[in-house]
Amino acid sequence: MDAELLLKRRVIMADALFAELVIWRVPRPLAGSSHGCKYRLALVSEGICVLRYDNEAGKGDHIHRLSRQLGYHFIDVDTLVGDFSNDVERWVDEHRNT
Numbered sequence: 001m002d003a004e005l006l007l008k009r010r011v012i013m014a015d016a017l018f019a020e021l022v023i024w025r026v027p028r029p030l031a032g033s034s035h036g037c038k039y040r041l042a043l044v045s046e047g048i049c050v051l052r053y054d055n056e057a058g059k060g061d062h063i064h065r066l067s068r069q070l071g072y073h074f075i076d077v078d079t080l081v082g083d084f085s086n087d088v089e090r091w092v093d094e095h096r097n098t
Helices: 077-094
Strands: 004-014 017-025 037-045 048-054 062-065 068-071
Touching: 004 077, 017 077, 037 077, 048 077
Parallel strands: none
Antiparallel strands: 004 017, 017 037, 037 048, 048 062, 062 068
16 A cells, blocks of 8 residues: 545734644654554744654654744544644734734
8 A cells, every 4th residue: 555645734814924734644653653544734934944743754743843843643634733833822812013
């Protein structure tokens, strides 16, 4: 089985703010992950990636918040997208008038 693209979407939120979501179903888990998805969900503001969920091979599931990296417990694709969306909303709320 080849990798199957499940989602590829760019959401423009403002002139210099967008979210990009890319999720693949892969035939076997990446090193460091225990599930069959490869993903990259990012929030970019003014050309800087301020939030990213991904599972880079060897590093497993994790979240980048600017320069901080935190572990992430992957449950399923719907939960992943929901968690990311909630973090995006929090970030937008915190930075609305800055």
